[in-house]
Amino acid sequence: MQPTDSKNPGPLGTPPDSGDMVTTTAEGAKGSISLDALMAGDEKAFEQLVVQESPRLFRVIVRIVGDDDEAASILQETFLQAYQRINTFRRESKLTTWLYAIGINLARASLRKSRRLSSLEDQEVERMQPDFNRGMFVETPAVWDPSRVTELSDRRQLVRRGIEQLPEDYRTVVVLRDIEEYSTDEVAKMLGISSGAVRVRLHRARGALRKLLDPHMRRMPKA
Amino acid sequence: MKFITALKTALGVAPGCEKVNEFLAEFVEGALDEKMHAQFEEHMNMCKCCDHYLDQYRQTIDMTKEVDEVAIPTELAEHTLAFLRKSNAFSQDQGSATS
Numbered sequence: 001m002q003p004t005d006s007k008n009p010g011p012l013g014t015p016p017d018s019g020d021m022v023t024t025t026a027e028g029a030k031g032s033i034s035l036d037a038l039m040a041g042d043e044k045a046f047e048q049l050v051v052q053e054s055p056r057l058f059r060v061i062v063r064i065v066g067d068d069d070e071a072a073s074i075l076q077e078t079f080l081q082a083y084q085r086i087n088t089f090r091r092e093s094k095l096t097t098w099l100y101a102i103g104i105n106l107a108r109a110s111l112r113k114s115r116r117l118s119s120l121e122d123q124e125v126e127r128m129q130p131d132f133n134r135g136m137f138v139e140t141p142a143v144w145d146p147s148r149v150t151e152l153s154d155r156r157q158l159v160r161r162g163i164e165q166l167p168e169d170y171r172t173v174v175v176l177r178d179i180e181e182y183s184t185d186e187v188a189k190m191l192g193i194s195s196g197a198v199r200v201r202l203h204r205a206r207g208a209l210r211k212l213l214d215p216h217m218r219r220m221p222k223a
Numbered sequence: 224m225k226f227i228t229a230l231k232t233a234l235g236v237a238p239g240c241e242k243v244n245e246f247l248a249e250f251v252e253g254a255l256d257e258k259m260h261a262q263f264e265e266h267m268n269m270c271k272c273c274d275h276y277l278d279q280y281r282q283t284i285d286m287t288k289e290v291d292e293v294a295i296p297t298e299l300a301e302h303t304l305a306f307l308r309k310s311n312a313f314s315q316d317q318g319s320a321t322s
């Protein structure tokens with residue numbers, strides 16, 4: 001079999017003689033869908049994509065918009081746009097990366113429209129980063145004592161509230177990188193920014209979360 | 224901080240706290256080149272501030288990872304497929320492609 005030039009997949013409907021597969025990420029339903037079938041508009045293949053990617057993509061969207069019904073409706077719109085625009089997919093990234101980029105954009109647009117504001121502003125995120133004087137820490141960061149919050153449910157609640165307070169673009173990188181554990185490069189492609197920009201944003205988001213957790217996690221002075 | 228490290232930092236030949244902090248995401252991801260990674264480690268070993276901060280930073284990431292699961296609505300994919308059929312993206316007949 002000839003190796004296929006991935007940048008020239010051939011006209012739609014006449015898939016090249018290749019075995020390009022979309023390895024989907026859904027847990028429990030890991031499988032491969034023929035990329036050529038998808039790009040040829042094969043409904044059966046697209047159905048498979050919907051079934052396999054819906055749970056994870058829903059998780060990402062709901063964590064960005066914070067509302068189940070809205071997330072389900074964004075998910076539907078994402079797949080509709082993906083189906084209609086499948087011929088614009090250039091095989092330079094994974095199909096799932098391209099799909100998630102559509103979903104994330106729709107989620108952001110929905111947040112802007114609803115004007116649901118996160119409680120922190122960008123400038124506050126900046127102020128929550130540590131202070132330095134002549135390149136050195138101004139204050140010694142406290143020692144954290146994990147045994148202060150022993151209940152998993154309490155820790156989860158602290159983190160959830162923290163994440164909800166982050167401005168959307170900070171929240172999104174935390175969701176994609178730290179919760180869903182996509183690689184920095186994949187996150188960069190999903191968001192259409194550089195890997196460096198992902199790390200900068202992620203670092204500030206973690207710094208802000210750290211600040212929010214700090215009062216709950218500091219080791220108590222001995223009485 | 225040990226005198227030699229402090230001196231190197233002051234002379235600008237070793238990274239200070241601010242520089243170390245700026246590249247902490249790269250550091251924990253293992254994305255720094257070997258030389259820089261070693262310099263950062265040397266700094267962490269000598270600097271209580273950066274050592275404590277790194278520990279907080281790692282605990283923050285770990286706590287983020289254990290955030291609650293999202294409950295997936297029942298028939299999520301089925302509803303999406305029904306939506307695609309309704310919006311005439313898919314053929315109307317129940318089920319799958321007819322080719």
Ligand SMILES: [Zn+2]
Pocket residue numbers: 137239240241243266270271272273274
């Ligand atoms: Zn330091």
